[in-house]
Amino acid sequence: MEARSAQQIWETALGELQLQVTKPNYRTWLEKTTGLSYDESRFVVGVPNTFAAEYLARNQRSLIEKTLIGLTHPGVEVQFQVNSARVTATSPSIKAKYTFDNFVVSPSNRLAYAAARSVAEKPGASYNPLFIYGGVGLGKTHLMQAIYQLAQTENIKALYVSAEQFTNEFVSAIQAKSTAEFRHKFRHVDMLLIDDIQFISGKEQTEESFFHTFNELHNANHQIVLASDRPPKSMPHIGDRLCSRFEWGLIADIQPPDFDTRLAILKAKAKQQEVEVALDVLEFIAQRIRQNIRELEGSLNRAVAYAKLFGAILTPELAARAVQDISPSANQTTLTPELVMKAVAERFRLTPADLTGRKRDRATALARQVAMYLLKEANNCSLAQIGLEFGNRDHATVIHACRKISRDIDNDPYLRRQVLDIRKELQHPPEVRRR
Numbered sequence: 001m002e003a004r005s006a007q008q009i010w011e012t013a014l015g016e017l018q019l020q021v022t023k024p025n026y027r028t029w030l031e032k033t034t035g036l037s038y039d040e041s042r043f044v045v046g047v048p049n050t051f052a053a054e055y056l057a058r059n060q061r062s063l064i065e066k067t068l069i070g071l072t073h074p075g076v077e078v079q080f081q082v083n084s085a086r087v088t089a090t091s092p093s094i095k096a097k098y099t100f101d102n103f104v105v106s107p108s109n110r111l112a113y114a115a116a117r118s119v120a121e122k123p124g125a126s127y128n129p130l131f132i133y134g135g136v137g138l139g140k141t142h143l144m145q146a147i148y149q150l151a152q153t154e155n156i157k158a159l160y161v162s163a164e165q166f167t168n169e170f171v172s173a174i175q176a177k178s179t180a181e182f183r184h185k186f187r188h189v190d191m192l193l194i195d196d197i198q199f200i201s202g203k204e205q206t207e208e209s210f211f212h213t214f215n216e217l218h219n220a221n222h223q224i225v226l227a228s229d230r231p232p233k234s235m236p237h238i239g240d241r242l243c244s245r246f247e248w249g250l251i252a253d254i255q256p257p258d259f260d261t262r263l264a265i266l267k268a269k270a271k272q273q274e275v276e277v278a279l280d281v282l283e284f285i286a287q288r289i290r291q292n293i294r295e296l297e298g299s300l301n302r303a304v305a306y307a308k309l310f311g312a313i314l315t316p317e318l319a320a321r322a323v324q325d326i327s328p329s330a331n332q333t334t335l336t337p338e339l340v341m342k343a344v345a346e347r348f349r350l351t352p353a354d355l356t357g358r359k360r361d362r363a364t365a366l367a368r369q370v371a372m373y374l375l376k377e378a379n380n381c382s383l384a385q386i387g388l389e390f391g392n393r394d395h396a397t398v399i400h401a402c403r404k405i406s407r408d409i410d411n412d413p414y415l416r417r418q419v420l421d422i423r424k425e426l427q428h429p430p431e432v433r434r435r
């Protein structure tokens, strides 16, 4: 038996984490977590819902593991487990500021924006369903709720839920033998919006129920809007029937914003909050945070808070200090193809030449794909450039590799570990490693 309980350790860890992430980030993702158990290799953290589990696993695993390693054993891995007692309490709330007016339109989200507006104005008449997909923090929920809010003002009967809530209500309805009410609730609306629909994949009964809901609404020309972190074809375990229905209407993607868009968003957010921030500071943040608008916003808030706290003028240098720990990608040294290939090759006991060469055995192919994936993640090279670096392969090959690895990491803990280790290696090469 360990002397300290998992909860005690976790509370200490939370104290450290609180200093390393933004306040909104901490509130949303970490505040309601608990330490459940631990042994030498694993620390189990209880989280309120699957969103939190997914989010933390994807975005903060390495930060949390780093913190826990300091408090427990070297090499300890964190695992997030949904604390089922709280699951049914979750219900997504509508944020008043998620409106079309507050949405900055850019080439990376123009299609999704236009389609969202059009279904909000004329539900059932244009694209049905509208399927919006894109990475974390790129504005899917914002657009969904903007549709919902506009529909409300037009007296359109709309319902917005997360796929998790849909699932929970379905399960409760079955247990309580109240499926008739469940059906009524979801099928007698003019517009049904389901956020993060990827969460229903693999839950067969829920999928089945959703399938019927979908058909009924669609037959009646009622609008369906879905948001997902990936396109229908890449949703694992989703039935073909449902997958093809997702493709009936319009599939609109949201891409990560380019620099000008990031800057425009920061300007809009500063204006919204009525704070004045110098242009060079906004530019600095826009350069640092690239992949996630939520983080972009969080960094701005944090920089502003930092300046207030120290009674200092907000300069790019101060902003740099404020955002340092938010995003591991923010203070990464530039990852060149050579560095990535070297680290990956070493880990897989191959040579960089194997990665650029023609060998196609499984181990080499996997290592090559991992290297492509990491290079894409580093966001310095275009897909075409990456292809070129790897012995002149075309950009479809690179896309395929990236998708495959990002999918496989979710399902294969061993691969996840390997990628994590390589990433760590790249972030802290031995000569500058702190611990």
Ligand code: ADP
Pocket: 098, 102, 103, 104, 105, 109, 134, 135, 136, 137, 138, 139, 140, 141, 142, 143, 265, 293, 294, 297
């Ligand atoms: P997702 O659902 O895709 O993970 P969200 O819709 O929750 O992302 O967006 C994350 C944050 O970024 C929200 O605060 C949202 O208002 C903001 N945001 C995203 N895209 C835009 C945009 N184009 N203009 C303004 N704010 C945006």
Ligand code: MG
Pocket: 140, 141, 142, 195, 196
């Ligand atoms: Mg969302």
